[in-house]
Amino acid sequence: MRRSIPTTAAALGLTLALAACSSGSGEEAEATTEGAATAEGTLTMWVDDTRITEMEPVVAAFTAKTGVEVELVQKASGDIGKDFVAQAPTGEGPDVIVSAHDGLGEWVNNGVVAPLELGDQAAAFSPAAIAGVTYDGATYGTPISIENIALVRNDALDPDTTATTFDELVAEAKEAGTDFSVLIQQGDASDPYHLYPLQTSFGAPVFESTADGSYTDTLALGGEAGDAFAAYLAKLGQEQVLDLAIDGDKAKQAFLDGQAPYIITGPWNTSAFLEAGMEISVLPVPSAGGEPAQPFVGVQGVFVSAKSANPVLANELVVNFLATEEAQDMLYTEGGRMPALTASAEKVDDPILQGFNEAGATGAPMPAIPAMSSVWASWGATQAQIVGGQAGDPASAWEAMVGTIQDAIDQA
Amino acid sequence: MSDPQAVTTAAPPPTLGGGTVTPHARRRPSPGFFVKLALVATVDALGVYGVLAAAAVASWGIVAFLVLALVVVNWAYFSPRALPAKYLVPGLVLLLVYQIFTMAYTGWVAFTNYGDGHNSTKQDAIASIAEQNETRVEGSPTLPLSVVERDGELGFAVVQEGVVEVGTAQQPLAPAPDATVEAGRVTAVPGWDVLQFVDVAGRQDEVTVLRVPFSDDPADGSVRTQDGSTGYVFRPTLAYDEATDTFVDTVDGTTYAPSDGGNFVSADGTVLTPGWRVGVGLDNFTRAFTDSRLSGPFVQITAWTFAFAFLSVVTTFALGLFLAIVFNDARVRGRKVYRSLLILPYAFPGFLSALVWRGMLNEKFGFVNEVLLGGAQVPWLQDPWLAKVSIVLVNLWLGFPYMFLVCTGALQSIPADTIEAARIDGAGPARILRSVTLPLLMVSVAPLLISSFAFNFNNFSLIYMLTGGGPNFVGTPVVVGHTDILISMVYSVAFESGTKQYGLASALSILIFVVVGVVSWLGFRRTRTLEEI
Numbered sequence: 001m002r003r004s005i006p007t008t009a010a011a012l013g014l015t016l017a018l019a020a021c022s023s024g025s026g027e028e029a030e031a032t033t034e035g036a037a038t039a040e041g042t043l044t045m046w047v048d049d050t051r052i053t054e055m056e057p058v059v060a061a062f063t064a065k066t067g068v069e070v071e072l073v074q075k076a077s078g079d080i081g082k083d084f085v086a087q088a089p090t091g092e093g094p095d096v097i098v099s100a101h102d103g104l105g106e107w108v109n110n111g112v113v114a115p116l117e118l119g120d121q122a123a124a125f126s127p128a129a130i131a132g133v134t135y136d137g138a139t140y141g142t143p144i145s146i147e148n149i150a151l152v153r154n155d156a157l158d159p160d161t162t163a164t165t166f167d168e169l170v171a172e173a174k175e176a177g178t179d180f181s182v183l184i185q186q187g188d189a190s191d192p193y194h195l196y197p198l199q200t201s202f203g204a205p206v207f208e209s210t211a212d213g214s215y216t217d218t219l220a221l222g223g224e225a226g227d228a229f230a231a232y233l234a235k236l237g238q239e240q241v242l243d244l245a246i247d248g249d250k251a252k253q254a255f256l257d258g259q260a261p262y263i264i265t266g267p268w269n270t271s272a273f274l275e276a277g278m279e280i281s282v283l284p285v286p287s288a289g290g291e292p293a294q295p296f297v298g299v300q301g302v303f304v305s306a307k308s309a310n311p312v313l314a315n316e317l318v319v320n321f322l323a324t325e326e327a328q329d330m331l332y333t334e335g336g337r338m339p340a341l342t343a344s345a346e347k348v349d350d351p352i353l354q355g356f357n358e359a360g361a362t363g364a365p366m367p368a369i370p371a372m373s374s375v376w377a378s379w380g381a382t383q384a385q386i387v388g389g390q391a392g393d394p395a396s397a398w399e400a401m402v403g404t405i406q407d408a409i410d411q412a
Numbered sequence: 413m414s415d416p417q418a419v420t421t422a423a424p425p426p427t428l429g430g431g432t433v434t435p436h437a438r439r440r441p442s443p444g445f446f447v448k449l450a451l452v453a454t455v456d457a458l459g460v461y462g463v464l465a466a467a468a469v470a471s472w473g474i475v476a477f478l479v480l481a482l483v484v485v486n487w488a489y490f491s492p493r494a495l496p497a498k499y500l501v502p503g504l505v506l507l508l509v510y511q512i513f514t515m516a517y518t519g520w521v522a523f524t525n526y527g528d529g530h531n532s533t534k535q536d537a538i539a540s541i542a543e544q545n546e547t548r549v550e551g552s553p554t555l556p557l558s559v560v561e562r563d564g565e566l567g568f569a570v571v572q573e574g575v576v577e578v579g580t581a582q583q584p585l586a587p588a589p590d591a592t593v594e595a596g597r598v599t600a601v602p603g604w605d606v607l608q609f610v611d612v613a614g615r616q617d618e619v620t621v622l623r624v625p626f627s628d629d630p631a632d633g634s635v636r637t638q639d640g641s642t643g644y645v646f647r648p649t650l651a652y653d654e655a656t657d658t659f660v661d662t663v664d665g666t667t668y669a670p671s672d673g674g675n676f677v678s679a680d681g682t683v684l685t686p687g688w689r690v691g692v693g694l695d696n697f698t699r700a701f702t703d704s705r706l707s708g709p710f711v712q713i714t715a716w717t718f719a720f721a722f723l724s725v726v727t728t729f730a731l732g733l734f735l736a737i738v739f740n741d742a743r744v745r746g747r748k749v750y751r752s753l754l755i756l757p758y759a760f761p762g763f764l765s766a767l768v769w770r771g772m773l774n775e776k777f778g779f780v781n782e783v784l785l786g787g788a789q790v791p792w793l794q795d796p797w798l799a800k801v802s803i804v805l806v807n808l809w810l811g812f813p814y815m816f817l818v819c820t821g822a823l824q825s826i827p828a829d830t831i832e833a834a835r836i837d838g839a840g841p842a843r844i845l846r847s848v849t850l851p852l853l854m855v856s857v858a859p860l861l862i863s864s865f866a867f868n869f870n871n872f873s874l875i876y877m878l879t880g881g882g883p884n885f886v887g888t889p890v891v892v893g894h895t896d897i898l899i900s901m902v903y904s905v906a907f908e909s910g911t912k913q914y915g916l917a918s919a920l921s922i923l924i925f926v927v928v929g930v931v932s933w934l935g936f937r938r939t940r941t942l943e944e945i
């Protein structure tokens with residue numbers, strides 16, 4: 001098996017050349033195809049499963065305009081933020097990510113997202129949308145849509161709502177004689193997000209906020225207001241208005257089947273109701289504790305990775321294309337969500353979306369501070385124990401939870 | 413790359429293909445040699461590709477490993493003296509990659525503070541802090557910008573109030589009167605090439621890091637661009653000083669020095685984020701015992717973990733053995749059909765079955781309550797004790813086919829004449845089972861029972877999918893529940909209760925590994941006595 005040196009050298013050269021060609025078609029594509037007219041590089045964009053279909057035609061329009069290919073990668077909506085944090089430092093993450101804004105604080109804290117400058121275009125977005133993608137004074141993304149939950153009514157069961165408080169609403173709903181009154185999705189770990197309008201109506205928001213509306217990491221959900229809400233939760237659990245066995249799918253199905261005149265849900269479910277031929281109206285959630293019932297307002301944004309190898313192309317897509325009226329109009333047509341750009345939002349004449357918009361007008365932005373991630377698990381578990389009746393005294397369970405969460409935040 | 417043979421075999425010269433005998437060959441190569449040559453050539457080609465790809469992204473550890481692996485593979489398959497290695501190398505390489513590396517990596521992570529806020533390297537942290545703390549100068553203009561080039565040096569050409577200005581990293585913006593402006597943007601500057609979008613896209617890294625001073629005064633900030641077409645004036649609020657390895661606040665002069673914990677910290681204790689990964693010694697291990705948030709429910713969960721693993725083994729083995737004995741009897745008709753059907757639960761992915769069972773055991777809408785129990789509302793997964801029972805029953809359903817298969821095999825390997833001899837000696841069926849069949853069976857099955865115990869001790873997917881650990885304990889500092897086992901508690905503590913802590917999770921999983929290892933070792937020592945029958 002011994003070969004002469006020239007043969008070895010020739011073979012070595014050939015192998016290297018072959019290997020170089022094959023790897024050139026992969027990672028080094030930009031370098032070799034730089035001069036080509038069409039392909040200027042490829043952007044990788046992570047999108048969750050609920051948004052990928054509306055993104056496809058929009059990025060196709062971007063490719064037609066600039067020649068930059070965009071590869072859409074579908075991620076599960078629960079994992080997209082976690083995977084981004086884990087993979088960005090390895091260089092295997094995406095260039096661009098589409099996600100709800102509530103993970104932003106964690107991303108900034110881990111250095112995986114790059115700040116960007118929207119310039120004068122920032123003023124064209126609704127202030128709530130810009131607030132959502134801003135963290136510590138810097139803007140990190142282009143907002144594309146705003147979402148919040150509201151009270152959805154089945155007009156066939158109750159054509160006219162006269163109730164002004166949540167208790168009256170439940171009483172009114174019970175007159176319809178259906179299996180359920182006001183559906184609020186739960187599950188084994190309850191659902192603090194869907195219960196938040198009721199909680200804020202007792203004056204117990206998660207965090208204290210400063211004068212300019214940004215959250216501090218001091219908890220505000222305890223105290224007398226929190227205890228009152230806990231007692232109210234226990235009451236709703238006893239009255240079977242809240243039921244842990246009713247998770248998101250079951251609540252939606254029950255409402256579709258006409259088993260309840262009301263459901264508290266978001267715009268992501270209303271298209272299914274309309275397709276089933278239901279007549280529905282969207283109303284603000286009535287107050288249970290006397291103060292305004294504020295839902296969380298979530299902003300969907302597009303963010304650029306701090307480790308992107310294509311920062312110019314990524315900004316071309318995120319800032320120069322997705323922030324335009326044309327792109328935001330297109331996203332609305334494809335996805336039917338309330339656009340974040342004011343000019344596009346004004347064109348929306350859908351009464352359903354307008355209903356959600358009105359219900360969200362008083363809403364509170366979903367906290368994006370890292371402390372929020374210490375809140376969810378205990379919050380849901382305690383609410384579930386109060387609703388399910390395992391907690392004994394609701395107020396003391398609630399106070400124990402506040403202490404636990406504060407400990408977790410202090411330790412983090 | 414150091415081994416010339418590795419390369420030679422990757423591209424065999426044509427003389428070999430012709431079948432001519434080389435002067436050095438002692439005999440004509442057999443057809444098997446060419447098969448081997450082709451296979452090793454494929455492996456080498458993949459290996460060389462891997463080396464180049466890894467070198468391109470500067471992963472030198474992977475490069476070193478691949479080069480070493482290629483040398484060993486080629487030596488093993490072309491050296492006549494390496495016969496045992498020919499059989500051992502593939503297994504050893506896979507063992508290294510899939511077992512040793514993972515264990516070593518977990519071990520390494522256990523001694524670091526890898527987790528939220530300490531997600532990457534110091535270099536990345538410095539880059540992120542610098543990037544996050546560069547802010548736009550208030551009231552500064554939006555500048556239509558073109559990227560220009562002269563002798564390989566990049567610069568920006570901007571239009572400010574109708575005047576074209578050009579500058580580079582060294583040269584602050586200065587008017588360039590002869591430039592051409594079309595549609596508000598510079599399209600030509602004498603002495604400079606104006607880059608098109610395609611060219612900018614080809615030099616993205618250089619373009620985005622370029623800072624062109626706005627004026628001679630550094631306090632005015634500098635122009636930068638993200639997209640190659642619009643420039644903004646930015647000023648850093650925190651500047652990194654490489655010489656002293658500190659961040660300095662440009663406004664009040666506070667310095668932030670790197671700390672042992674992997675963060676830049678100022679004298680008054682203000683911490684900059686993100687931090688980076690550093691070694692923390694045994695902190696993660698000691699936290700498992702000292703952190704009051706962990707020690708609370710620890711005893712209860714450990715007890716349940718042992719109970720769950722033990723009950724799972726006992727119940728699945730009992731049912732599997734019973735069915736194996738029944739269907740091993742020649743008098744049962746249609747044995748093959750029954751046996752095939754019994755293996756079905758084993759054929760479904762376990763986590764999928766667990767999810768389906770979760771649905772079937774739902775208190776209000778589950779199949780079990782709704783149909784089988786006629787509308788009863790049994791809280792299968794909501795009551796602490798019923799949830800434990802449900803888990804053991806579902807695991808019985810999932811696990812008995814394995815035991816059934818194993819026992820059937822072991823039963824069939826027991827010589828018929830031993831049984832026959834026992835019968836002639838006057839032993840009844842129960843006596844034969846107790847004194848002949850079971851002892852012989854245990855010789856081959858006992859090690860599998862131990863491994864089954866070890867598997868169930870860490871059966872994360874079943875717990876996570878079926879109950880998620882719930883129902884939760886009331887008032888515990890971390891969200892863990894009555895059905896959580898140690899590994900699912902680790903998951904809950906290290907990932908779900910707020911921040912992600914990979915270091916802590918690795919340390920805890922190593923502790924669990926030690927427990928399982930000790931239990932298995934004791935078990936295997938016991939089974940050695942069984943073999944002496």
